[in-house]
Amino acid sequence: MTVALVPEVDLSAVVAEQPDPLVFATVSGAHLYGFPSRDSDVDLRGVHLLPVEGLIGLREPEETRSRMWDRDGVEMDLVTHDLRKFVRLMLRRNGYVLEQLLSPLVAHTSEAHAGLVSLAPHVLTAHHAHHYRGFAATQWRLFEKSEELKPLLYTFRALLTGIHLMRAGEVQAHLPTLVGEVAEAPAYVPELIAAKETAEHGPAEVDLARVRRDVEALHGVLDAAQAASGLGDAPGAHDALHDFVVRTRLERTPRTARTS
Structure with a gap:
C-alpha cells in the first residue's frame, strides 16, 4: 500500500470489509491535493463491482455506496460507485472521478484498475x-x-x-x-x-x-x-470502455452462472 500520509488507519482492512470486490480504492481530498491538516478526515474513493444479478434483478442496485465513520480516532469518508456508473461519470466532463482514478495514493488496486487508468487519457476533453x-x-x-x-x-x-x-x-x-x-x-x-x-x-x-x-x-x-487546448471536444473511448465494463463484469462472474 502506497498511502503513507494516513498511518493511523489500516486502509487495507477498510477495503477488506467491503461487501463486493473493489476494482480500486484511493485517497482523495486534502491528502491528494497536498494540503492535509492534522485533523483532516480521510476521503477514500473507489469502484466496487456488483454481481450480474445485482444489476438485472428487481431490486434497485447499490450503484453508489457512501459511509462516514470514526476509525482509530480518524474520521473516514468512503464513497464507491459500481463500475458501470463510474465509467459513465468518466465519459462526462467530470474531473473529480478522474482524480480519484489517477490518485497516486492507492489503498487497493487490481488489473482492472490498471486497465481503467490506461483508458483515462482518451476521455479527456477541452470541456x-x-x-x-x-x-x-x-x-x-x-x-x-x-x-x-x-x-x-x-x-x-x-x-x-x-x-x-x-x-x-x-x-x-x-x-x-x-x-x-x-x-x-x-x-x-x-x-x-x-x-x-x-x-x-x-x-x-x-x-x-x-x-x-x-x-x-x-x-x-x-x-x-x-x-x-489541443484536447478534443468529445471523449473517444466510449466503445472501449463499454467493452471493458462487459469484460470485467464477466470475468468476475462464475462460469457456471454464465452457462446455466
Missing part, C-alpha cells in the same frame, strides 16, 4: 475546463462566506488543475506540484499550504483584494488555456 471553473467558483463563494483557508486553497487547486490539464493533457491534483508547473500560480500559495497544516478550518489571513484579483486572473488564464 473538462468547465468542471474546474465551476468547482472553483463554488469554493470561492464558500471562502467569501466563511473566510476560511480551506475553500481558498480548494479554489486555487481547482483553477490550477484545470489550467494544467488544458495545457498538458494531464490530470494533476497536487497543489504543491501545480505551483511549480503553472507559471501564473500566485507566489504565496505555498505559505497558505503551510498555514493549513495546523487546523482544518482555520481563518485565511490574506489580503482579500489581492486574492480576489489573483483568482479572477486565474479564471482568465483557464479560459485562454481552454481556447488554446
